[in-house]
Amino acid sequence: MNEKEIRSFSLEPLLEMCGRRPGDFYYDGCLITSRVNTGDEVPMDLFRYPVRIDAFAVVFCSKGSISLLSNLTRYELGENSFFVHLPGSILHVESTPDAEIYVAACEEEFIRRIDVDIKLLSNLFLQLERYPLLQLEPGEWECVARSISEISDEGVPEAGDLYSTEIIRSAIRVLIYKMCRLIARHLEQVRELSPSPRSRREEYFQRFMTLLRQHYMRERSVGFYAAQLNLSPKYLTTLIRQTTGHTAINWIDDYVILEAKNMLRYSTMSIQEIAYCLNFSNQSFFGKYFKNHTGQTPSAYRMGGGAADAAPAPATAARRRSPRGRR
Structure with missing residues (x-):
């Protein structure tokens, strides 16, 4: 298309x-x-x-x-x-x-x-x-x-x-x-x-994930999600790590990078347009963020057709291994 x-x-x-x-x-x-x-x-x-x-x-x-x-x-x-x-x-x-x-x-x-x-x-x-x-x-x-x-x-x-x-x-x-x-x-x-009942921290994790699906394209701050849950950022990070083995920021980054990859692979948006769509202040900041998490620049990823997708991001890998997201 x-x-x-x-x-x-x-x-x-x-x-x-x-x-x-x-x-x-x-x-x-x-x-x-x-x-x-x-x-x-x-x-x-x-x-x-x-x-x-x-x-x-x-x-x-x-x-x-x-x-x-x-x-x-x-x-x-x-x-x-x-x-x-x-x-x-x-x-x-x-x-x-x-x-x-x-x-x-x-x-x-x-x-x-x-x-x-x-x-x-x-x-x-x-x-x-x-x-x-x-x-x-x-x-x-x-x-x-x-x-x-x-x-x-x-x-x-x-x-x-x-x-x-x-x-x-x-x-x-x-x-x-x-x-x-x-x-x-x-x-x-x-x-x-996995028969044990879901703990309170797992309930918070599910609520966090619901919020993340709604806001990840605009909000990358742990503080934003913690405020929505009436928790401190430090406590939210602790809860998420205890539940999944990964921090809240790992999950946020996972969703943002996934959307960025989708846009780079499947859309004709320019890299600058993608950066603005994902609420980055400029293309340079987006490029550094993307390379830090994937090892590739956005341009290299687009030119390579997404060849680096064979290994899922840590949080994604955790989701696919266990009913509760644990390792």
């Missing part, structure tokens, strides 16, 4: 940009679609470019395998597995020719309109930030597939058809809650591996 920056898309413009296919179901902020191999055609055209999607989404792989990048972290999906996408994350899917892929995505306002508990959904999805890839049992996939098929078969209701509208909304609610049940089962398995 030759865009000035990585765009955030709602579902309908994304679908229109990529081109609708027969069988694509879109209704009022909900997209349910499949991409199945038909000869030499690459199945996943919908996310062939990196895109930031303003929706909760689940990518299912029912056959074959796909490689998926979410915020520069690579995940490999095999048969009967699915990936949970949080709103605002950058998604890029690379599929193999034999893959069969299904995507179910809902915008937050649509979820509210059909009376699904958005707090329940958000809390459940956020718990999967460190473990967004799930493996399904065959029977579990068949249950999800039936719901997807029922929605697609019903089709988009005609204007004024109140009965069909309620049938569709009810069917989508059922699908959402089925996925929530699968996610909850997965979380229960994770808790069994």
